[in-house]
Amino acid sequence: MALKAKDIAKITGVSAATVSLVLNNKPGVGARKRQEIINKIKELGCEHLLKDMPVVNGNIGFVVYKTIGRIIDESPFFTYILEGLNKSLKNYGYNLNFVYMDKSVNVQSQKSQLYTSDCKGFIIFGVEMKREDLQVFVDSGLPFVVLDNSFQDSDVDSVAINNSQGISKAMEYCYDMGHRKIGYIRCKERITSFDERYRAYKRRLKYLGLGYVPGYVCEVGYSEQEVRREIKTYLEKLADVPTVFIADNDFIACNAMQGMQELGYKIPEDISVIGFDDRPICQMMTPAVTTINVPKDAFGSSAVDILMEKMKRPRSYSVKMEIGTRLVERESVKQIGKSIDI
Numbered sequence: 001m002a003l004k005a006k007d008i009a010k011i012t013g014v015s016a017a018t019v020s021l022v023l024n025n026k027p028g029v030g031a032r033k034r035q036e037i038i039n040k041i042k043e044l045g046c047e048h049l050l051k052d053m054p055v056v057n058g059n060i061g062f063v064v065y066k067t068i069g070r071i072i073d074e075s076p077f078f079t080y081i082l083e084g085l086n087k088s089l090k091n092y093g094y095n096l097n098f099v100y101m102d103k104s105v106n107v108q109s110q111k112s113q114l115y116t117s118d119c120k121g122f123i124i125f126g127v128e129m130k131r132e133d134l135q136v137f138v139d140s141g142l143p144f145v146v147l148d149n150s151f152q153d154s155d156v157d158s159v160a161i162n163n164s165q166g167i168s169k170a171m172e173y174c175y176d177m178g179h180r181k182i183g184y185i186r187c188k189e190r191i192t193s194f195d196e197r198y199r200a201y202k203r204r205l206k207y208l209g210l211g212y213v214p215g216y217v218c219e220v221g222y223s224e225q226e227v228r229r230e231i232k233t234y235l236e237k238l239a240d241v242p243t244v245f246i247a248d249n250d251f252i253a254c255n256a257m258q259g260m261q262e263l264g265y266k267i268p269e270d271i272s273v274i275g276f277d278d279r280p281i282c283q284m285m286t287p288a289v290t291t292i293n294v295p296k297d298a299f300g301s302s303a304v305d306i307l308m309e310k311m312k313r314p315r316s317y318s319v320k321m322e323i324g325t326r327l328v329e330r331e332s333v334k335q336i337g338k339s340i341d342i
Contacts, residue, residue, distance in 0.1 A: 003044060003046055003049075005023060006019075008037075008040070008041060008044065008046065011040065011044070012036070014033070014037065018033075018037070022034055022037045022038060022041075022050075023041075023049050023050060025050075027086050027089075027095055027096035027098075028096075028097070028098060029095075029097075030059065030097060030117075031059050031095060031097075031118055032118060034095070057092070057093040057120075058094060058095070058118075058119070058120040059094065059095045059096070059097045059117070059118055059119045060094045060095070060097070060121050060122065060123060060304075060307065061098070061099040061114075061119035061121070061122040061123070062082070062085065062096055062097065062098055062099065062122075062123050063122050063123070063124040063125065063144075064098070064099070064100050064101070064125050065101045065102075065124055065125065065126055065128065065129050065133065066100075066101070066103065066128060067103040067128040067129060067130065067133065068128050068189055068191070080296040081147075081296045081297070082096075082300065083300075084299070084300035084301050085123065085299075085300025085301070085304060087301075088300060088304035088305070089304055092304065092308050094120075097117065097118070099114075099117050099119070099122070101113060103133060107135075110136045111136055111139065114136070114137070114140045114142065115140070120142070120143075120311065121142055121143040121144060121307050121310075121311055122137065122142060122143075122144040122145075123300075123303045123304070123307060124137065124145070124147060125148060126146040126147060126149035126151075127147075127148045127149055127191060127192075127193060128191055129146070129149055129192075131151065131153070131154055134146075134154060137156075138156070143310045143311050143314075144156070144157070144307070145157040145158065145159060145303045145306050145307045145310070146158040146159075147159055147160075147299060147300075147303050148160055148161065148193065148299070149191075149192050150192065150196075150320055150322070151192075151320075152320070154318075155317075155318045156318055157306050157307070157318050157319045157320070158318075158320050158321070159299055159302045159303045159306065159320075159321045159323065160320070160321070160322055161193065161322070162322040162323060162324050162325060163193055163197045163200060164196060164197075164199075164200040164203075165322075165324060165325055166276060166292040166294070166325035167197045167200035167246065167276075167292075168200060168204050169292060170246050170274045170292055170327060171200075171201065171204040171205070171208065172208075173274070173290075173329075173333070174244050174246070174274065177244075177272075177333055177334070177335045177336065178335055178336035179243045179244045179272065179333075179336060180210060180243070181213075181216065181240070181241075181242040182201075182205065182210065182216070182242060182244055182246065183216040183217065183242030183244065183245040184198065184201050184216065184217045184245065184247075185217075185218050185220060185227075185231065185246070185247040185248065185252055185253070186218070186219050186220070187220060187221075187222055187248045187249075187252060188219050188221050188222070189221075189222045193248075194248045194249075197248055201246060215238065215240070216242045218245070218256075220252060222251075222252075227256055227259065228255050228256070228258055228259035228262065229259070230259075231256045231259040231260060232259045232262065232263050235259075235260065235263055235265070236263070242271070243271065243334075243336060244271070244273070244274065244333060245271065245272070245273050245274070246274045246276075247273065247274065247275050247276065248276065249276045249277050250275035250276060250277045250278070250281060250282055250289065250291055251279070251281075253273050253274065253275030253276070253282075253289055253291070254275065254281055254282070254285055254289060256273065257273050257285060257289070257332070260273075267287055267332055268287065268332050268334035269334060272332060272333040272334050273289065273290075273332045274291060274332065275289050275290070275292070276291060276292045277291065277292070277293075277294055278291045278292065278328050279291075282328075282330065283330070285332075287330065287332050288330035288331045288332065289330055290327070290329050290330045290331070290333045291328050291330070292325050292326070292327055292328070293325060293326050293327070294323065294325055295323060295324075295325075298323050299323060302321055302323065306319055306321065
């Protein structure tokens with residue numbers, strides 16, 4: 001009787017899921033363990049079960065680094081980029097390994113985790129990271145690229161969203177649609193991307209000749225319940241309501257919309273809303289949410305290219321890449337008055 005993945009799993013002492021990853025040449029299994037399983041599969045005469053395997057130069061670690069936790073736990077962003085990232089690594093002959101790190105763990109344990117990961121370099125999903133969190137990676141001496149956090153003042157390679165450009169496009173769109181009372185829904189959890197977007201909002205107000213009104217900014221927590229509750233509390237107390245709100249991201253925009261609707265506001269007839277990221281949920285909302293699109297495929301492949309070049313030709317300077325954005329117009333922004341060119 002032909003052996004199946006679960007049979008091989010029992011023989012090798014690993015899970016059937018791990019065997020399946022090896023058989024299908026998928027990431028998620030360390031090079032050493034992968035080779036042990038492959039050797040056992042060959043000993044059992046089951047080579048025919050193995051998919052075509054490219055030459056492997058080693059492993060690259062995809063580090064998910066948590067500090068706050070809430071942003072990463074909610075965000076589907078890194079899952080969107082993994083396919084492109086893994087494909088690019090395979091083209092270079094590398095496997096992708098996952099490395100989960102938490103700021104609450106002591107530095108020595110973090111260093112040990114890096115050294116024992118069997119990785120030749122790292123791509124770090126650093127959306128929650130602060131500058132001081134970089135040191136453990138710098139001290140490791142291993143090449144790395146930070147994803148979704150630019151660290152402009154630090155000498156590290158990074159690939160990040162052009163947040164300023166994205167918010168500027170949203171602001172100009174609002175202005176062109178006739179809006180002059182432009183509000184902002186800001187997350188209380190401070191991360192670099194959110195801070196960059198908020199600063200861009202304030203700068204663009206000045207550029208458009210609109211004054212910054214502190215009362216037009218609503219701060220919310222980062223859970224569905226917090227966003228809905230706090231936007232409702234804010235609106236109930238506000239006498240002069242903005243005609244449009246731009247949110248830090250789609251998660252906040254969509255939950256804020258639901259809170260507004262629970263209060264009886266109609267979107268976009270009474271209040272318009274714009275998100276950021278272009279998550280699938282934007283198209284599921286009623287109305288569908290206008291947002292800023294980030295080309296997620298470009299993130300992973302760009303980070304891989306930078307890392308591979310760095311590993312091949314070490315350099316004394318850092319490379320920082322910004323990925324551009326585009327506005328996706330849907331149904332959540334109302335035109336008021338005539339369109340005005342700027």
